[in-house]
Amino acid sequence: MKKAILYINQFFGQIGGEEKADFPPEIREGLVGPAMELQKQLGDDIKVTHTIICGDNFMGSNTEEAVERILGFLEDKEFDIFFAGPAFRAGRYGSACGHIGKAVKEKFNVPVITSMNEENPGVEMFREHIYIFKGGASAAAMRKDIKKMADFGRRLLNGAELLSADEEGYFGRGIRRQVWLKEPVTAADRVIDMLLKKIHGEPFQTELPIPELDKVPIAEPIKDLSKAKIAMVTSGGIVPVDNPDRIQSASATRWGKYDVSNLERLEAGVFKTIHAGFDPAAANDDPNVIVPLDVMRAFEKEGKIGKVHDYFYSTVGTGTTQGEAARMGKEIVEDLKAAGVDGVILTST
Amino acid sequence: MANLIPVAKSVGSNKIVPTISIPYPLGDPNTPKEEQWKLRYHRVGVALEALTADVKEQTVFSVKI
Numbered sequence: 001m002k003k004a005i006l007y008i009n010q011f012f013g014q015i016g017g018e019e020k021a022d023f024p025p026e027i028r029e030g031l032v033g034p035a036m037e038l039q040k041q042l043g044d045d046i047k048v049t050h051t052i053i054c055g056d057n058f059m060g061s062n063t064e065e066a067v068e069r070i071l072g073f074l075e076d077k078e079f080d081i082f083f084a085g086p087a088f089r090a091g092r093y094g095s096a097c098g099h100i101g102k103a104v105k106e107k108f109n110v111p112v113i114t115s116m117n118e119e120n121p122g123v124e125m126f127r128e129h130i131y132i133f134k135g136g137a138s139a140a141a142m143r144k145d146i147k148k149m150a151d152f153g154r155r156l157l158n159g160a161e162l163l164s165a166d167e168e169g170y171f172g173r174g175i176r177r178q179v180w181l182k183e184p185v186t187a188a189d190r191v192i193d194m195l196l197k198k199i200h201g202e203p204f205q206t207e208l209p210i211p212e213l214d215k216v217p218i219a220e221p222i223k224d225l226s227k228a229k230i231a232m233v234t235s236g237g238i239v240p241v242d243n244p245d246r247i248q249s250a251s252a253t254r255w256g257k258y259d260v261s262n263l264e265r266l267e268a269g270v271f272k273t274i275h276a277g278f279d280p281a282a283a284n285d286d287p288n289v290i291v292p293l294d295v296m297r298a299f300e301k302e303g304k305i306g307k308v309h310d311y312f313y314s315t316v317g318t319g320t321t322q323g324e325a326a327r328m329g330k331e332i333v334e335d336l337k338a339a340g341v342d343g344v345i346l347t348s349t
Numbered sequence: 350m351a352n353l354i355p356v357a358k359s360v361g362s363n364k365i366v367p368t369i370s371i372p373y374p375l376g377d378p379n380t381p382k383e384e385q386w387k388l389r390y391h392r393v394g395v396a397l398e399a400l401t402a403d404v405k406e407q408t409v410f411s412v413k414i
Contacts, residue, residue, distance in 0.1 A: 216361035221403045230397065236374070282373035288389065289376040295390045305397060322360070343400040345393060346362075348351045349371050 002046045002157050005077065006035045007070070007084040007100050009093045012139075013053030021092075023055030025066050027073040037143060038083060041150030046157065050077060052100075059096035066096075067103045079110060081153050086115035086145035087122060089137045094122025101130040113153050115145040118171075127171040128323050134169055174323040176251075228342035231309035233332060235317030235325075236283065236290040236349035237275030238266065247316055249276035255315035255328045257335065260308070265294035277318030278349055290347055309341050317348060350374060350396055358407055365409045366396040388414045 010016060010023040012033045031039055032051040039048045052070055059066045082104045084097035094116045101112040115135035116123050123132055131152065135145040148169055155162065164179075165172040185193075190207070197204040222228050239247060245256035260266070266287035273283040273290065288294045296308045313332050317325065336344065350366045351357040352374060357365045368374030375392060376385030391414040399410045 210359065216363060218363045218404060218406075222400045225397060225401055228400070230400075278372040280372070282376075282378040285378060286376065286385070289373040289378075289385070292375050292389050292393045295386070295393045298390065299394070299397060304394075343397075345350065345396050347368070347374050348353075348357065349374060 002080040003078055004038070004042065004046050004048045004081045004083060004153070005050045005052065005074070005079045006038055006048055007052045007054070007082070007097060008032065008034055009059075009090075009096060010053060010055040011093075013051070015053060015055070021055045021057035023053070024058050025052060025054035025069045025073070027052050027070075034086070034142060034146060037146045038150055041147050042154060046081070046154060048083075049079065054096065054100075056090075056092040056096055059099060060092050063099055067100060070100055071103060071107055074104065074108065079108075080157055082108070082110055082112045083149055083153065084112065084114040086133075086135045086142065086149065087117075087120060088115075088135055088139060088141065088145070089117040089119050091121050094120035095125060096122075098122045098126030098130065098132075102126055105130055111153070111156050113149045113156075115149050123171055128173050131173075132171045134171065174321050176319070176321060222343050225305055225343075226303050227306040229307045229309055229340060230296065230305050230343045230345060231336055231339075231341045232291050232293065232296065232312040232345050232347070233336075234291050234312070234314050234347045234349075235320075236314070236347060237273040237316040238271055238283065238287050238291045238312075238314050239274055241270060241272050243274050247274060247314070249274050249316060249318075251319040251321070251324075252316040252328075253320075253324050255313060255332060257311040257313045257332075259311055260293055261310035263293060264297050266291055273349075275316050275318060275349060277316075283349075290349060292345070292347070296345070306342075309336075309339060311339075350392065354409060363407050364396075364399040364402065364404060365407070366392055366399055367409065367412055368392065 010020045014033055015023050028051050031048055035048050035051045052073065054066055084101045087094040087097045097114040101114055105112045112130040114130060115133040117135050117137050126132060133148045135141055152168060194204045239256060240258060245254055247254045247256055268285050271287040273280045283290050291312050299305045300308050315328055350368050352368045352371050354365060354367060369377060375389040392412050395410050395412050
């Protein structure tokens with residue numbers, strides 16, 4: 001018998017409406033509100049053992065405390081899967097389901113399933129982290145939305161073969177996975193099929209959707225370069241030859257920083273590239289073609305820049321998802337800021 | 350500093366300096382070392398100047414070598 005726990009808000013937890021939105025988190029044994037429908041849809045092999053209820057405003061204004069308390073409730077419970085919502089188009093509820101879902105997944109490493117309407121801001125905030133099924137706009141869709149969550153949860157726990165996000169009906173998490181097609185059609189045939197459809201004005205679906213333009217705020221210009229500390233960052237996979245951080249050669253999830261404070265240039269045989277997306281010969285022969293330490297030292301000596309930062313930062317940018325890339329970028333920026341770096345030369349390959 | 354300018358634009362880079370290729374962005378191994386150095390010195394110099402530029406939109410900086 002597998003076990004499940006459901007998170008709902010004060011309204012669906014039958015505590016009250018907006019006036020009770022400050023309701024602090026509580027865990028109850030058994031089924032409250034939507035948990036009954038969830039139990040019905042899950043069938044006999046999965047038991048919903050507890051329902052957690054928390055006011056949307058409590059979660060919204062005291063997120064850390066709410067999450068901590070709920071994780072505390074769960075510490076001595078056995079469960080194989082966690083559900084939240086469905087949250088429909090309710091923004092605070094969606095965000096609450098996302099916050100708690102993400103935390104539960106990270107701490108207990110169980111699958112987390114929720115449902116939100118596409119207009120719910122929680123979708124964009126948490127789609128990378130948990131399964132968010134495409135739900136209705138209001139509680140009128142309750143049964144339908146719970147059925148989707150339950151069906152998927154049951155299949156997940158039974159080890160059934162899972163399909164792509166679109167086919168399953170949840171918002172894509174930005175994960176790429178290689179699959180064998182049931183009826184094998186080579187890429188060449190598929191692309192020609194697409195082209196023919198395009199020529200005939202028929203609808204077709206690209207296999208490589210190009211993400212929408214991601215606008216980044218423009219940084220303030222550096223006022224005095226001669227006093228600035230400049231760092232080098234690269235997605236070209238330059239690392240010490242033994243690759244101490246085990247950065248992956250493709251689809252990287254790790255980055256490293258390497259001390260160059262005593263170096264004038266990056267020597268071949270000491271540094272190399274582990275990037276699997278291009279011929280490494282030139283970069284292995286002279287790593288400065290990707291991380292230009294040699295000319296940076298020249299600019300430092302001339303006084304054009306104040307200082308070359310003591311470390312350069314490296315990861316691999318092939319097959320790397322935008323989600324992972326954004327996370328690594330944010331982590332690197334934290335480190336650069338802590339070191340008082342004023343500007344960055346980012347070389348991509 | 351990027352070779353694939355359209356990609357650099359689509360991921361939101363605001364200051365872009367072109368490089369010469371994917372496997373060797375800043376120095377063609379088929380040219381003498383001095384020439385590679387000159388190219389690298391020039392283009393990284395452009396990138397450093399770009400850090401001081403007050404741009405209002407995504408900008409591709411031009412290079413001479």
